Amino acid sequence: MNLQSVPLEYYLTLSAILFVIGAVGVLTRRNAIIIFMSIELMLNAVNLTLVAFSQFFGDPGGQIFVFFVMAVAAAEAAVGLAIVLALFRNKQTVYVDEVNIMKW
Amino acid sequence: MSVTVLLFGILAVVAVASGISTVMSRNPVASAMSLVLHFFTLAGIYLTLQAQFIAAVQVLVYAGAIMVLVVFMIMLLNVGREEQMRENPGYRTIIGTALGVMLAFQVGKTAFTDVAGRHVLPPGSAVTGTTEALGETLFKMYLFPFEAVSLLLLVAVVGAVILAKRKI
Numbered sequence: 383m384n385l386q387s388v389p390l391e392y393y394l395t396l397s398a399i400l401f402v403i404g405a406v407g408v409l410t411r412r413n414a415i416i417i418f419m420s421i422e423l424m425l426n427a428v429n430l431t432l433v434a435f436s437q438f439f440g441d442p443g444g445q446i447f448v449f450f451v452m453a454v455a456a457a458e459a460a461v462g463l464a465i466v467l468a469l470f471r472n473k474q475t476v477y478v479d480e481v482n483i484m485k486w
Numbered sequence: 487m488s489v490t491v492l493l494f495g496i497l498a499v500v501a502v503a504s505g506i507s508t509v510m511s512r513n514p515v516a517s518a519m520s521l522v523l524h525f526f527t528l529a530g531i532y533l534t535l536q537a538q539f540i541a542a543v544q545v546l547v548y549a550g551a552i553m554v555l556v557v558f559m560i561m562l563l564n565v566g567r568e569e570q571m572r573e574n575p576g577y578r579t580i581i582g583t584a585l586g587v588m589l590a591f592q593v594g595k596t597a598f599t600d601v602a603g604r605h606v607l608p609p610g611s612a613v614t615g616t617t618e619a620l621g622e623t624l625f626k627m628y629l630f631p632f633e634a635v636s637l638l639l640l641v642a643v644v645g646a647v648i649l650a651k652r653k654i
Contacts, residue, residue: 388494388534390605395596396498396531400505402589407509415514415559419521422552423505426528429540437535437611442623445540445615449624452547453635457642459552463559464649470563471652 393434401427412477414466418459425455494534501527514560518553525549536607537615 400423407420429448436444470476504527507520525548532541613619624632 386488386491387606388491391596392494392498393531393535395593396501398589399502399593402586403502403505403509411509413514413565415556415563415565416509416517419508419517419556422521422548423508423524426525426548429544430528430531433532433535433537433540437537437614438605438607440608440610440614442614442620443627445537445620446624446628448540449543449620450631450635452543453639456547456552457638459555460642460646461649463555464646466559467562467650476563476565 390434390438394431397427397430397434400424400430412479414469414476414478415463417478418462418466422455422459425451490534494531497527497530497534501531514565515557518557518560521556522549522553525553535615536612539615539617539620 404420404423404427407423408417411417411420429451432444432448432451436442436448466476469481473481475481501524504520504524508517508524511517511520525544529541529544529549532538532544
């Protein structure tokens with residue numbers, strides 16, 4: 383195998399692997415903060431796809447979108463962690479399987 | 487093999503390893519530290535794509551701001567090591583294994599097929615990722631979304647305060 387530059391397919395494959403790792407984290411962990419971090423992993427995997435396509439097609443629009451995704455992720459971090467804090471204050475736990483008051 | 491390909495390989499391996507360690511680690515602080523490493527390697531991968539601005543913002547926003555918030559929460563709530571979730575094997579294991587095999591097949595197909603005819607980075611790509619080019623696009627074509635994001639951040643700040651405060 384003799385590569386001169388990294389092809390687009392490798393970036394997309396790496397992104398798919400990282401997204402799956404994040405999805406597994408969301409589905410298997412109990413700690414709300416680690417679930418939150420897994421969501422960040424998935425967001426970053428999608429960002430990698432967007433930047434790769436943006437660079438390979440020479441269109442800056444994809445990177446602008448990544449910029450907005452980062453802003454939304456920052457807002458999500460603030461609100462999500464405030465929810466975890468409120469949860470801990472009310473139920474003394476951060477484990478999502480112990481919080482089932484809204485489950486039917 | 488050029489330096490970029492070698493760098494991409496190393497960064498990709500570290501990114502996957504730190505991602506797995508984030509998800510698997512029992513200790514939340516170790517998990518957060520792995521995630522910081524993951525964000526730094528992703529910034530490096532953005533640099534191999536010649537997207538300088540996004541790489542810098544990645545380090546500033548994710549590895550800086552968001553991870554400080556997460557580590558602060560872990561310290562504040564003092565959550566210990568978490569025990570294993572109750573095992574309930576069955577159809578979920580089968581579906582999970584099938585999807586895993588599909589992913590492995592796709593990865594193998596990408597890695598071991600012929601290199602010729604692949605998409606390569608076009609020559610003008612170093613210009614697309616600069617702060618100058620992105621700023622030009624952001625403030626000409628996407629000015630309204632940019633202003634809307636500032637409103638979103640304000641709403642998030644107010645929402646976080648209302649959620650986290652004991653008595654308003």
